Amino acid sequence: MFTKAKEPGRQTLLRYWTTRYLITLVVGLLVIALISVIWIRKTTIDNRLNLTQVMAQELADRIVTEDGQILIPPVLKDVVEERSKLLNLDEPPSTFVVDPEGNVLSDKNHFRGGPPGAQPQAQKISPSFFEKRKVEIDLGEEGKAYAISQPVKNGDDVLGYVVMLNLEKDLGKVNQEYRLLAILLVSLGLLGWLVIYYLSRKLSAPISEVASAARVVSEGNYNVSLKEPAKEKEIYELVDSFQQMAEKLQHLEQFRSELLAGVTHDLKTPVTSISGLIQAVKDEVVTEDEAKEFLDISLKEVDRLQRMIGDLLDFNSFSSGAIxxxxxxxxxxxxxxxxxxxxxxxxxxxxxxxxxxxxxxxxxxxxxxxxxxxxxxxxxxxxxxxxxxxxxxxxxxxxxxxxxxxxxxxxxxxxxxxxxxxxxxxxxxxxxxxxxxxxxxxxxxxxxxxxxxxxxxxxxxxxxxxxxxxxxxxxxxx
Missing domain, CATH: 3.30.565.10 (Histidine kinase-like ATPase, C-terminal domain)
Known part of the structure; x- marks a missing residue:
């Protein structure tokens, strides 16, 4: 017992291409989003480090007195907090003032407004943190930090350094930019999907009409009319060619019917004539001269029948390449x-x-x-x-x-x-x-x-x- 092979699942042209385009679009936007996030984060960190250098230089200029001494007024804590807000930092950077040997003259708490004259707890910072203007510090599980330093000068003499420490995770916080990026990518995704959906629908409509018309033609009905307009050259040629094919098939069907009727008539008439003439001769209804004339007419009709049949056979043979x-x-x-x-x-x-x-x-x-x-x-x-x-x-x-x-x-x-x-x-x-x-x-x-x-x-x-x-x-x- 034979079973019909299961046909593979088919999807509509609209669903097939919109689904694949949407998948491609989403993957592409995700790649763009990943690259954009990395670029925004790196650019933001670089810009904030550059602005931190400017802030450190401002502090270094403010704490030098006219007689060439370092004086740290309490108001500087407000300067640090104000500048940190301009940088959109949740926490101000840890700021230290050190002498050329690395001894801390003012630690974070004192610099932020500790009691006047109070001395910081004895600390010392390695010269490697302030001899270079920017130093990356590996904190292990907590990530990285950056140390920014600017010299405190009195003329050509270096009195000390302003050192500012920032965690990389604090420098890289840019929630506003990420939200704008997400809105932009989602909008592009929706717009792209709507555009491809509209275009695919416009493209699939005439093709669907041709497919429906083809089913009608396969059932033997050649009287089809395709009215879906198409501005695309290829789609127009497809619709127009199918319409012409259907019209030709309709003409051929009409020709076939007419041929059957014509051949039946053309063959029946001489056969009837021949039959009548021969029957008249057989029954001796006509004289000898008339009988001879009847036989001549019959032979002419036979000759015409042979030519018609010969034409048909020659045409079919030549069509198949046999002649x-x-x-x-x-x-x-x-x-x-x-x-x-x-x-x-x-x-x-x-x-x-x-x-x-x-x-x-x-x-x-x-x-x-x-x-x-x-x-x-x-x-x-x-x-x-x-x-x-x-x-x-x-x-x-x-x-x-x-x-x-x-x-x-x-x-x-x-x-x-x-x-x-x-x-x-x-x-x-x-x-x-x-x-x-x-x-x-x-x-x-x-x-x-x-x-x-x-x-x-x-x-x-x-x-x-x-x-x-x-x-x-x-x-x-x-």
Missing amino acids: PVRKETVSMNDLVEDIVNQWKQTQVNESFQLEVETPPEDMEADVDPLRVEQILINLLNNARQALPEAEGSLRVKLERKGEFCTVSVSDTGSGIPEAEQALVFERFYRGEDKKLKTRGLGLGLPFSRMLAQAHGGSLRLESSSSEGTMFVVEFPIR
């Missing part, structure tokens, strides 16, 4: 004149005018004379059928155009209606007027075009109007 084209080098001047003259001999009791024009120089081409004859005779027959009764003219002209020799067959008939001109090379198509006047399968022009293309040439409808019609067939010159 070869045997090329040989021939004079196109002689070939065209011979074909036209032979065809003219078959047109007994016809009063139309026929003109053949060939160039003075001889043109040679590698063609299959039999296939060229089929093409030209079919064009001549069509041109003759387009002429009004007992009047009109045909013209066959051979000329050279570049690397091709062209044979044009024109008539002075009423022309092909404009609505039918694009369909003349469709297989099984027969014009409205031609359906009533002549019998056939509508394969002459499609078959002739296939033969011309097999030679490396082409067959086209050059022009058609109320003054006449011209078909042109081209063959490559040898």
Whole structure:
């Protein structure tokens, strides 16, 4: 017992691309956010360290008296706190004043306004913290700290140093910037998702319409109409091509129905005629002379039936590549004149005018004379059928155009209606007027075009109007 293979899950174009775009957007914004946080943190720390150096220099200038001594007034604690607020620091930096040997002249508490004259607890700071203007200090689990120092000078003499200590985690606190960054990235993410959702929806709408129309066509209904507008070139071409395909399928279905009815009628009529004529001869209803005439008519009907069936078989065989084209080098001047003259001999009791024009120089081409004859005779027959009764003219002209020799067959008939001109090379198509006047399968022009293309040439409808019609067939010159 066979079980149907489970089809893989399918997602709509809108969901598929918006989901993937959203994932890509989120990942990209997260990477940008990480890089931005690192950059903001580093930039903020560098800027605050530079401002701390400026603050240390200000303090160093304030604590030098006119007689060249270091005096630390209590008001300096307010200066440190005020400057720390400008730097948006939660805690003011730990500040020390030391002499050139590293002895602490004022520690953190005293510098912040301890009792006047009180001496700090005996401390000493390693010269390595103030000999350089900026020093990184590794605090282990607590992270890093930075020591900023500025010399206290009286002229060229160095009286001491102002040393300010900041923890890296305090310098890197920038909550406001992080909030702005988060708002910006979230806004960009939402905007990007909305844009891709809108664009994907606009893109998927005509494609969905084409898919729905394709399902309708697959069910045998070719009467579909795609109305979704598309400004994109590729989407427009897709919709337009599908619309044209559906229209052609509808025409082909109509042609098929007409062909079935036409072939049934065209085959039934001669068969009925042949049957009646032979039955009359069999029943001896007619005399000997009449019987002979009836048999002649029957043979003509049989011959016409054979030609119709032969045309259909030849077309199908050539479509599948079963009929070869045997090329040989021939004079196109002689070939065209011979074909036209032979065809003219078959047109007994016809009063139309026929003109053949060939160039003075001889043109040679590698063609299959039999296939060229089929093409030209079919064009001549069509041109003759387009002429009004007992009047009109045909013209066959051979000329050279570049690397091709062209044979044009024109008539002075009423022309092909404009609505039918694009369909003349469709297989099984027969014009409205031609359906009533002549019998056939509508394969002459499609078959002739296939033969011309097999030679490396082409067959086209050059022009058609109320003054006449011209078909042109081209063959490559040898």
